[in-house]
Amino acid sequence: MNQGFSFTLHATDGAARRGEIFTPRGTIRTPAFMPVGTAATVKAMFVKDVRAAGADIVLGNVYHLMLRPGAERVARLGGLHRFMNWPYPILTDSGGFQVMSLAKLRKLDESGVTFQSHIDGSRHHLSPERSMEIQHLLGSDIQMQFDECVRLPCSDAEAERAMRLSLRWAERSRKAFREEAGRAVFGIVQGGACKPLRIESAKALAEMDFHGLAVGGLAVGEPQEVMLDMLETTLPHLPVEKPRYLMGVGTPDDIIQAVARGVDMFDCVMPTRAGRHGLAYTRFGKVNLRNSRHAEDMRPLDPESTCPATRDYSRAYLHHLVKAGEILGMMLLTQANVAYYQDLMAGLRTAISEGRLNDFIAETREGWTRGEGMNSTLG
Amino acid sequence: MNQGFSFTLHATDGAARRGEIFTPRGTIRTPAFMPVGTAATVKAMFVKDVRAAGADIVLGNVYHLMLRPGAERVARLGGLHRFMNWPYPILTDSGGFQVMSLAKLRKLDESGVTFQSHIDGSRHHLSPERSMEIQHLLGSDIQMQFDECVRLPCSDAEAERAMRLSLRWAERSRKAFREEAGRAVFGIVQGGACKPLRIESAKALAEMDFHGLAVGGLAVGEPQEVMLDMLETTLPHLPVEKPRYLMGVGTPDDIIQAVARGVDMFDCVMPTRAGRHGLAYTRFGKVNLRNSRHAEDMRPLDPESTCPATRDYSRAYLHHLVKAGEILGMMLLTQANVAYYQDLMAGLRTAISEGRLNDFIAETREGWTRGEGMNSTLG
Numbered sequence: 001m002n003q004g005f006s007f008t009l010h011a012t013d014g015a016a017r018r019g020e021i022f023t024p025r026g027t028i029r030t031p032a033f034m035p036v037g038t039a040a041t042v043k044a045m046f047v048k049d050v051r052a053a054g055a056d057i058v059l060g061n062v063y064h065l066m067l068r069p070g071a072e073r074v075a076r077l078g079g080l081h082r083f084m085n086w087p088y089p090i091l092t093d094s095g096g097f098q099v100m101s102l103a104k105l106r107k108l109d110e111s112g113v114t115f116q117s118h119i120d121g122s123r124h125h126l127s128p129e130r131s132m133e134i135q136h137l138l139g140s141d142i143q144m145q146f147d148e149c150v151r152l153p154c155s156d157a158e159a160e161r162a163m164r165l166s167l168r169w170a171e172r173s174r175k176a177f178r179e180e181a182g183r184a185v186f187g188i189v190q191g192g193a194c195k196p197l198r199i200e201s202a203k204a205l206a207e208m209d210f211h212g213l214a215v216g217g218l219a220v221g222e223p224q225e226v227m228l229d230m231l232e233t234t235l236p237h238l239p240v241e242k243p244r245y246l247m248g249v250g251t252p253d254d255i256i257q258a259v260a261r262g263v264d265m266f267d268c269v270m271p272t273r274a275g276r277h278g279l280a281y282t283r284f285g286k287v288n289l290r291n292s293r294h295a296e297d298m299r300p301l302d303p304e305s306t307c308p309a310t311r312d313y314s315r316a317y318l319h320h321l322v323k324a325g326e327i328l329g330m331m332l333l334t335q336a337n338v339a340y341y342q343d344l345m346a347g348l349r350t351a352i353s354e355g356r357l358n359d360f361i362a363e364t365r366e367g368w369t370r371g372e373g374m375n376s377t378l379g
Numbered sequence: 380m381n382q383g384f385s386f387t388l389h390a391t392d393g394a395a396r397r398g399e400i401f402t403p404r405g406t407i408r409t410p411a412f413m414p415v416g417t418a419a420t421v422k423a424m425f426v427k428d429v430r431a432a433g434a435d436i437v438l439g440n441v442y443h444l445m446l447r448p449g450a451e452r453v454a455r456l457g458g459l460h461r462f463m464n465w466p467y468p469i470l471t472d473s474g475g476f477q478v479m480s481l482a483k484l485r486k487l488d489e490s491g492v493t494f495q496s497h498i499d500g501s502r503h504h505l506s507p508e509r510s511m512e513i514q515h516l517l518g519s520d521i522q523m524q525f526d527e528c529v530r531l532p533c534s535d536a537e538a539e540r541a542m543r544l545s546l547r548w549a550e551r552s553r554k555a556f557r558e559e560a561g562r563a564v565f566g567i568v569q570g571g572a573c574k575p576l577r578i579e580s581a582k583a584l585a586e587m588d589f590h591g592l593a594v595g596g597l598a599v600g601e602p603q604e605v606m607l608d609m610l611e612t613t614l615p616h617l618p619v620e621k622p623r624y625l626m627g628v629g630t631p632d633d634i635i636q637a638v639a640r641g642v643d644m645f646d647c648v649m650p651t652r653a654g655r656h657g658l659a660y661t662r663f664g665k666v667n668l669r670n671s672r673h674a675e676d677m678r679p680l681d682p683e684s685t686c687p688a689t690r691d692y693s694r695a696y697l698h699h700l701v702k703a704g705e706i707l708g709m710m711l712l713t714q715a716n717v718a719y720y721q722d723l724m725a726g727l728r729t730a731i732s733e734g735r736l737n738d739f740i741a742e743t744r745e746g747w748t749r750g751e752g753m754n755s756t757l758g
Contacts, residue, residue, distance in 0.1 A: 043705065044706040044707065069699045073675060077677060077696075314462070317462055317464075320448045324418050327422055327655075328420040
């Protein structure tokens, strides 16, 4: 393993795991949700509020950062942590997924991907080696192998081609990863919605010397049942002693279901993106603040929350800000959503420790069904 | 005068005045700068950070609030202070100025102004009586008479017509103002760029029972010399014992010059608007963060500031956020600018108390000339 980076399992409840990842920059309590800090900022949030919400780690996107401000520039400025004033752990993706979803004129071959920037049309090349170099330049604590992620549904032949390419890129990524105390690199299971491919990918990656393993290529268009089916197929083939990261997931219910099946880490733009679009995640389910039913509702989103945005502002005020397109509306709802996701993870962690995960899940779901108009506290 | 609302002069230095306005919601240290909270939010700022920056009072806009969410609705929700979580004093404008600059199909007559909302085209009427009613419904601590403000340059005949109409509206506003302990109403001097008109307006308003007096119709297109000339003409005719408010002003230099001539209160969208457009006001002058000269500048805007946005983030990071259009860039620069304006007012207040306003002004201007690239502290 790696000096300075380690994972300890503290408790299990069924397949669910409660643990801690230790890094020189801080401890990551798992199951963990990582807010997405795309371009060196968790959008519309002060980074101190990301911390205050309970986040132990944030995610940075190689694709965005390599284009602007540039990996070499970030390195000259002292690395990503210093650049964005976040001294705690950072995980970076490899750039592959976003090249496929955002860049123009992509050309993929064995060596990697050539593409044009969606910002200025400039040409760039990403390969396993360059992706690892960029993640090193950024100073990332947890680096991800370069992979190819296919959208679902896709043919098994296409899933197999991308999975095998990703395995070859996994070996090149592992080799290109610069060993440094406290830095880790994770491999990524691919294989589309095909169980034999998922199992083969998981087994092959388990044999490689990665510090953790991710499940990629899910939450890319398939129904939740397919995602959970793939998780149930894949996770038993991953080493118990390494953290497991489900990439790009998801809704609060996706997260609960995946935690129950043994996932340790998550990231998703959902809480931040929803916050910029007037949608709040709460203990009482999703609340669409655009809806005029909130126009004179003096209740906060949740009077028992410790998050100021959730507790101290009326739904009427949030509705007004959202309708008026005010930036403060995005700020408050993003903060509320990031806090809710962190509170959910804290609840899951406690429940696993106490061996009452099933009860916690049932209670949480019951809360969601109360809906926008209901609130047990205020009647 | 008014029970619960009072103004005390503590010191003078030349024509400049250091004082305090006492209201039940808090004390306003003068000279004071009021951040503009247009639609019940100081744009892109948490209201606690407006307070932390040093603001004693914020301004709300009747035009915006009457259209959305509506004055009666704000009243049903407990008033503007509670709505926006700002328990300290609020001054509201009368709506007249923004009707003229923002609304469609305006029609002005002796009774008031009929106009169409710029938001949804709905028809509305504002009169002195309705403006005062709206300000009462909002719960404003300092209410402004309804007036007509003409853009400069304009003919003396036009300035005179608007000034006389504003005087008649002043009487109607004063009469319509609902006397409540701690609530105040200010008259507004008009008269364009014509000295005799300004003097006549000031004298007439000084005879009425207002709690403070404002100078309106300046900073509406004229050179700074004209504005200062009008101030020098007007202020001697205003009662010494009442606070004087220069509406919609201005740049840091405008404020310094006006304070030196005896103005006690200011408001302007400049610090907040500039912050949303990548421009920072600092002790070293204006800094345009869009400029690529900042791309690898690790210095903060001002290492000696107490404002986190000003002190804890590199110019390189601010440049990146501005270039990438990130909301956090607007948040940080708005906070930095509001803090700079408040620090400037605090410096002016101390300098007046110590009888060294001229030295403070000279030092402040010398600082501005150091420019973007210079910074005495970091060499």
